[in-house]
Amino acid sequence: MKTTRSYTMTSRARSVEETRSRILTAVVDLHTEKLAGDIGLEDVAQRAGVSVQTVLRHFGSRAGLVDAAFEHAARMVRDERRSPVGDVAEAVRVVVAHYEERGDGVLLRLAQEDHEPLMRRITDHGRGLHRAWVEEVFAPYVDQAPDPEALVDLLVVATDVYTWKLLRRDRGLGRDLTEQRMGDLVAALLPRHTD
Structure with missing residues (x-):
């Protein structure tokens, strides 16, 4: 029973991280294609394949999303x-x-x-x-x-x-x-x- 619960938690954590990563990648990609003022949370959610509520649940607010995307993009650039x-x-x-x-x-x-x-x-x-x-x-x-x-x-x-x-x-x-x-x-x- 303990092994199953541990696996379920690990699987859930992985799924949460994958969703978070998709959202951050969507933000970065959209900023390479459109003017910043033309990008809404709906655009991000659609690109990531999630709802706006999911975006807000992960990042709390648009400002939280922007800050996390900024850090995500900086790491990507350093790695590349x-x-x-x-x-x-x-x-x-x-x-x-x-x-x-x-x-x-x-x-x-x-x-x-x-x-x-x-x-x-x-x-x-x-x-x-x-x-x-x-x-x-x-x-x-x-x-x-x-x-x-x-x-x-x-x-x-x-x-x-x-x-x-x-x-x-x-x-x-x-x-x-x-x-x-x-x-x-x-x-x-x-x-x-x-x-």
Whole structure:
């Protein structure tokens, strides 16, 4: 009897976590497709395959949902952008893959940041996350640079979503060529270290 109850509780907990994850993913996905002001709880519930009451039961309020989705998205981005420290080619490959998956959504959020406080919060966090990623991944080169802060600034630009956009969307280059050009930018900043 005890084993059955334990299994039932574990199964229930797993089901609750899966529902919660579906709701958070729905919020993140909707913010890559629509303006923030056009997304209602009904949209989130429909995308997640649950009722609005279920969304509110899990998160308490719209504000609670937004906060949880913010944390969920930040974890996803950190996980997607994990790169070996000092591996320039892999870092560029990882960041381009991330932009291929999420770049258009990032651009949509950036377009809203001046009039949507939530979008400003998300984009400010994203800028900080990107800079921290550059500092971590390129640390062996930054540590040897005569002006580490200047090098970080330039690496941030070379690997930024707008750089990807200029090459991939504005110029219409393919993914491989976009990756190559961004890699060339990074390599030009690290000539002594990437031979």
